[in-house]
Amino acid sequence: MIILHKDTQILVQGITGREGTFHTRLMMESGANVVAGVTPGREGSSVESVPVYNTINAALSKHPHIKMSVVFVPPAQCFDAILEAIDAGLQWVTVITEGIPVKDTLWLVNYARYKGSHIIGPNCPGLISPGKTKAGIMPASAFFPGDVGLISRSGTLTYEVGSGLKENGFGVSTAVGIGGDPIVGTSLLEATMMFEADSETNTIVVLGEIGGDMEEELASAIKEGAIMKPVVAFMAGMTAPPDKKMGHAGAILQFGASSAKDKLELLVAAGAHPARTPWEIPDVLKEITQNTISLGK
Amino acid sequence: MRLYEYESKEILKEYGLSISRGIVISRDHPEEIEQQDLNPPLVLKAQVPVGGRGKAGGIIKVKNVEEAKRQLLSLFDKNINGYAVQKILLEEEILADRELYLSLSINRQEKSYSLVAGALGGIDIEEIAKSKPDTILKLSISPLRLINNFDVLAISNHLSVPMVRIDPIVRQLFSIAVELDAELVELNPFVIVGNTSVILDAKIIIDDSALFRHPLLNELPPRGKTKEEEEAARIGLSYVSLNGNIGIIGNGAGLTMATMDLLQSKGGHPADFLDVGAGAKSDIFRKSIHLLMKNDRVKVIFVNIFGGLTRGDEVAKGIIEALGSEPPKKPIVVRLAGTNAIEGGELLRKNGVSAYSSPLEAAVSAVSRVGGTP
Numbered sequence: 001m002i003i004l005h006k007d008t009q010i011l012v013q014g015i016t017g018r019e020g021t022f023h024t025r026l027m028m029e030s031g032a033n034v035v036a037g038v039t040p041g042r043e044g045s046s047v048e049s050v051p052v053y054n055t056i057n058a059a060l061s062k063h064p065h066i067k068m069s070v071v072f073v074p075p076a077q078c079f080d081a082i083l084e085a086i087d088a089g090l091q092w093v094t095v096i097t098e099g100i101p102v103k104d105t106l107w108l109v110n111y112a113r114y115k116g117s118h119i120i121g122p123n124c125p126g127l128i129s130p131g132k133t134k135a136g137i138m139p140a141s142a143f144f145p146g147d148v149g150l151i152s153r154s155g156t157l158t159y160e161v162g163s164g165l166k167e168n169g170f171g172v173s174t175a176v177g178i179g180g181d182p183i184v185g186t187s188l189l190e191a192t193m194m195f196e197a198d199s200e201t202n203t204i205v206v207l208g209e210i211g212g213d214m215e216e217e218l219a220s221a222i223k224e225g226a227i228m229k230p231v232v233a234f235m236a237g238m239t240a241p242p243d244k245k246m247g248h249a250g251a252i253l254q255f256g257a258s259s260a261k262d263k264l265e266l267l268v269a270a271g272a273h274p275a276r277t278p279w280e281i282p283d284v285l286k287e288i289t290q291n292t293i294s295l296g297k
Numbered sequence: 298m299r300l301y302e303y304e305s306k307e308i309l310k311e312y313g314l315s316i317s318r319g320i321v322i323s324r325d326h327p328e329e330i331e332q333q334d335l336n337p338p339l340v341l342k343a344q345v346p347v348g349g350r351g352k353a354g355g356i357i358k359v360k361n362v363e364e365a366k367r368q369l370l371s372l373f374d375k376n377i378n379g380y381a382v383q384k385i386l387l388e389e390e391i392l393a394d395r396e397l398y399l400s401l402s403i404n405r406q407e408k409s410y411s412l413v414a415g416a417l418g419g420i421d422i423e424e425i426a427k428s429k430p431d432t433i434l435k436l437s438i439s440p441l442r443l444i445n446n447f448d449v450l451a452i453s454n455h456l457s458v459p460m461v462r463i464d465p466i467v468r469q470l471f472s473i474a475v476e477l478d479a480e481l482v483e484l485n486p487f488v489i490v491g492n493t494s495v496i497l498d499a500k501i502i503i504d505d506s507a508l509f510r511h512p513l514l515n516e517l518p519p520r521g522k523t524k525e526e527e528e529a530a531r532i533g534l535s536y537v538s539l540n541g542n543i544g545i546i547g548n549g550a551g552l553t554m555a556t557m558d559l560l561q562s563k564g565g566h567p568a569d570f571l572d573v574g575a576g577a578k579s580d581i582f583r584k585s586i587h588l589l590m591k592n593d594r595v596k597v598i599f600v601n602i603f604g605g606l607t608r609g610d611e612v613a614k615g616i617i618e619a620l621g622s623e624p625p626k627k628p629i630v631v632r633l634a635g636t637n638a639i640e641g642g643e644l645l646r647k648n649g650v651s652a653y654s655s656p657l658e659a660a661v662s663a664v665s666r667v668g669g670t671p
Contacts, residue, residue, distance in 0.1 A: 019576060019606060076509060096606075098575050101507035102403055103478050107440045109408050114441065123575075125605050137575075137605040139635045154551020155575065156603045159635050160656070163603075180550050182405050182480075209551050212405040236554040239561050240570070243347075247535045247550025247572030249506055250405070277562060278555050279657060 001129035001174045002149070002194040002201070003092060003120075009065045010135055011056065011090070012037045013081050014072035015047045019096075023072065023137050024048050030134035035063045056088040068092035070126060070135045075099040078122070082108050086117045094135050095122035095179075102249070105183045112185060119185025123248065125155035125177035138162070138175060146171020148285065149195030149229075151188060152207035153180055153214075154248070157236060161207060161278050168282035173201040180209075180248030188214040189221050196227050203230045203288060205281060206272070208263055210237035210246065210253040215263040223270035230288045231272040232281055235260035298503045299520065301344040303386045305501040308477065309484075312469040315495045319388030324373050324381075330366055335389050337361045341368055342498075344384040345377045346520045348421075353377045358390060391495055396486035397456055398422055401470040403480050404437060410474065412436040412444075412467070414452045418486030419497070444471045462494050477514070478507030525569070525592055532584050534571060541566025542667050544595035544627075546585045548573050548607045556601045559656065565664035568595045576606030582615025590619070590626055599663040600631045601656060602638075609633045609641025617648045625650075628666045632659035 004010075010027070014020040015037025025048050028034055034050050036059035043054040053059040060066060069090050073081040078100045085093045086108070093112065100122045112119045120126065126136015130143040137155070142163040150165075150172045152158040158177050165172065173195070178186050188206060195201045204227070208215040215235065221227055237246055237253065237260040245252045253259055258266070268274050273288060275281045300308070306316045318336075321344070322329045339362070343355035350356060355377040359365045365387060373382050398415030400422070416432040417425055426433055434455040436448055449467050453460045470482045481502040488495055508515040519530035529536030535550075539557070543565050547553030553572040560567050569589070573581050582600075589595045602612050612633060620629075632653045633641045642652040653659040 023606075075506065096575075099506045101478050101510070102480060102504045103440070103475065103507065106403060106408060106410075110439055110441050139605055142603075142635060152551065154549050155605050156547070156549030156635075157551035157555060159603045159605060160552055160555070163634060182403065183408055207551060209554060214406070217406065234555075236551045236558065238554075238558045239567070240554055240557070241537065241539065244537045244570075245505075245535070246537060246554055246570055247574070249504075251550045251554070277559055279559075 001132060002198050003127055003174065003176065004068065004129060004133050004135060006031065006132040007033050008067050008133065009033050009035045009063060011035065011059055011066045011069045012050070012072065013069050013085065015039055015050065015052055016042050016045070017072055020072035021047050024050060026140065027070070027134050030128065030140040031131065032133045032135060035066060056084050056090070060088060066090060068094060068135055071095045071097060073097060075101070079104040079108065082119065083111070086112050086115050090117060092118050092120065094120040094124070094126045096124065096126060096136055098123040100181070102182055105181060109183055109185045120176065121179035121181070121184060123181045124179030124184070125158060127174055127176040129174045130172060136177070138177070142166065143175055144171035146173065147200060147202040148172045149198065149201040149204045150175035151191040151195070151204065152177050153188070153209050153250070154207060154236065157207050157278055161205065161281055164279055164282055165285070168286070170282060170285055173198060180250050182212065182250040187217065189218045192218055192221070192227055192231070196229055201229065203232065203285060205232045206234070207278065208233065208235045209248070209251050210240050210260050211248070211251045211257070213258065216258060216266055219266040219270040219272070222267070222272060231267070232275055232284050232288070233264060233267040233272045234275040234278050234281060235264045298505055298508065298514070298517070299346040300501045300503065301346060301384065302342060302499060303344055303384065304517070305499040306496070308473060308501060309469070309496055309499055312473055314466060314469055315493050316499070317388045317391055317495060317497055319386050322369065322385045322387060324383050327369055327373065330369060330387065333362065333387060335387065338390045339365050340388050340390045341365060341372055342386045342388065343372055343375065343377050343382040344386055345380040345382060347378045347380055350377050355382070391488060391490065391497060393488035393490055396488055396497070397458070398485050399452070399466060399470065399487060400481065400483035400485070401474050407437050410438045410440060412438055412448065412452070414455050416456055422485065443475070444468055458489055462489055466494060473501065477511060478504045480504050525588065529571070529588060532588070534581070534585060534588070535574060537570040539567045539569050541568045542594055542596040543663055544568045544571070544589035544592065544598045546571045546573065546582070546589070546598065546600045548575070548577060548602050548604070552601065552603055556599070556656070559660050560599065560664065563660050563664045565660070565667065568592065573607070577611070579611045579615035579618060582612050583619040586616055586619035586629070596627060597663050597666045598627055598629045599659065600629065601659065602633050602635070604633070604635030604638060608636050609638040610644060613641040613644035616645065616650060620648070620650070630659050630663040630666070632656050
C-alpha cells in the first residue's frame with residue numbers, strides 16, 4: 001500500500017458539512033483512523049464520535065500524530081483550508097473538492113512543494129487501501145485487497161475498474177485518484193513511482209485521459225527503465241472532439257496536444273500493456289500474470 | 298470561458314494598454330456602422346470563440362466605409378468554423394514593419410506560468426514553434442514569485458523592443474492573469490508604432506472555475522456552439538454536443554468519455570457528452586433527462602452512473618421526477634453501481650424503469666433500441 005498505513009491518523013476539513021459527515025462515516029467503516037475534524041466555529045461538537053476543532057493547530061495540540069487532511073470544503077474556501085493544512089505541517093493534503101480556481105491550485109501546489117507537503121487532487125476521489133484504510137470518497141464495495149496498484153485521473157472510472165478487477169478475482173494494494181483538474185498536486189508518474197517502490201504492489205494499472213501531458217511523462221519514465229513493474233494503460237476520450245472540455249476542467253484535447261490514441265501508443269511503445277476499454281483490464285492482467293508464471297518469475 | 302476579441306480588448310484597455318480604434322456592430326443592428334468615425338483603411342473581424350477565423354474568411358480588409366458596409370452583411374451570413382457571427386469588430390487597419398507575439402498562460406506540466414514571446418507574430422504560434430523555434434522565447438515563472446525585471450529584460454532583448462515599451466505590457470499580462478483568473482492572455486500580434494505599442498488582436502480565456510469571484514464576467518452570455526450547449530451551461534451541466542443519436546448521461550469525465558468510447562465500440566453513436574459531475578442531486582438528473590428528452594436527435598437515453606459522492610437513490614429520484622406520470626417519450630436505459638446503487642435500482646424498477654448493473658449489457662441494450670447492430 002502507498003501513502004497511508006493502516007493506522008495513519010487522518011483529519012477531515014469540512015467535517016460538519018453534508019458530504020464531510022457522510023464520508024467521514026464511510027471512511028471509518030473502511031478502517032480509516034479519523035481522529036479529528038475541523039470546521040471553524042464548531043469546536044466542541046463531534047461527528048461520528050470524532051471531535052471537531054476550529055483550527056488544524058487546535059486539533060494537532062490534542063492529536064499531534066495526524067499525517068493527512070482530507071478536504072471537503074467548498075471551492076471558494078479551499079485556498080484558505082489547504083493553506084492552513086500545509087502551514088500546520090501536515091504531510092499529505094487530499095483535496096476532494098471540485099471547482100477550485102486553477103490559479104489557487106497552481107499557487108498551493110508550488111507552496112506545498114516548498115513546505116514539504118504533498119497535495120493529492122484537487123477534484124479527486126482520494127485513495128483506498130481495501131480492508132485497511134481510506135481517505136476520500138471511493139465506495140469501498142468496489143475494491144478488494146490485492147497486489148494491483150491503481151492510478152486514475154477520474155473518480156468514477158477508478159470505481160468502475162476496481163469493481164471489474166474484484167469480479168475477476170483481482171484486488172488492489174491501493175487505488176489512488178489523482179484528480180481531473182488541469183493542475184494536480186500528485187502526477188501520474190509520481191503515483192506510479194510510489195507503486196514501483198511498494199513491496200505489496202506487483203502490477204500497476206493507469207487510467208489516463210485527454211488533456212495535459214502526464215501520460216507522455218510516464219511513457220518516458222517507463223522507456224528509460226525507471227518503472228520495472230508491468231503497467232496496464234487505458235486512455236479515456238478516444239472519441240472526444242477537439243478543443244472541448246470533457247467534464248473535467250483538465251480533460252481537453254487542445255491543438256498540438258496528444259490525443260488519447262497518441263498517449264496510448266506512446267505508452268505501448270514504451271512497454272506498457274494497452275486496454276481498449278476499462279472493462280478489458282482484467283483480461284490484460286490475466287495475460288500478464290500467466291506470462292509471468294510461464295517465465296518462471 | 299473564451300472571451301471574444303472585443304471583450305478581451307476592452308479588458309486590455311482598462312489595464313491601460315493601447316488597442317486599435319474600432320467599433321462593435323451586432324447582427325441585429327447593422328446600422329450601428331453609421332456611428333463609426335474611423336480612418337480607412339479598415340478591417341472587419343468576425344467575433345467568434347474559435348481559432349483559425351482568418352483562414353475561414355472571418356477577416357475582411359476594406360479600403361473605405363462604403364466597402365465595409367457592403368462586406369458587413371455578407372460576413373454576418375458566414376459560418377466560421379461552426380459558429381454563427383453575432384458581432385463584428387470594425388477597426389482601423391494598422392500597418393507596421395514587425396508584428397510580435399506575447400502570451401501568458403498556465404503551464405500544466407511545469408506547474409508554473411509560461412510567458413512566451415515571439416519575434417514573428419500574427420500567425421499561428423504552434424506552427425511557428427515548429428518551423429522557426431529560434432524566434433520563440435519561453436520563460437517558466439513560478440506563481441510564488443511572479444514577474445521580475447530580469448524576466449522583462451529577457452523579453453525586451455529577445456524581441457529587440459526597448460524596456461520602456463515592453464515593460465507595461467508584460468506586467469499588465471500578469472495583472473490580468475492574476476486579478477481576473479485568466480488561463481491565457483494572448484496578444485497576437487502587437488506592433489510598435491513610433492513611441493507606442495498597439496495590440497491588434499487578443500485572446501483571453503477565463504478559468505470557468507473562478508467565474509464565481511468575477512460577477513461581471515460571470516454575467517456574460519454563454520458561448521456554446523449549439524442551443525443545447527447554451528441551455529446546459531445555464532443549468533450548470535458539463536455538456537458537449539456530438540453527432541449521434543444515443544443521449545449519454547454519466548458522472549465523472551473519465552467514465553462519461555469511456556461510455557462514449559464503449560457505445561462507439563458496440564456500433565452506437567453518442568449524441569452528447571453530459572457529465573453531471575461529483576455528488577449530483579436528483580434535480581440535476583431531472584434537468585438532464587429533460588434536456589435530452591427535448592433534443593430530437595436523441596432516440597435513446599443511456600444513463601451510466603458509478604457512485605462515489607453521487608448516490609444511486611438520488612439518480613433514481615431525478616429520473617422518476619423527470620418522467621412524472623407520463624410514459625417516457627424515449628427509452629431510458631440506466632446502469633447503476635456504487636454508493637446506494639441497490640436502493641436506486643429498486644426505486645427505478647418499482648417505477649417501471651429498467652436498471653442494469655453491467656455497463657456492457659446496458660450499452661448493448663441502448664444500441665439495440667436505436668436499431669443498431671451490436
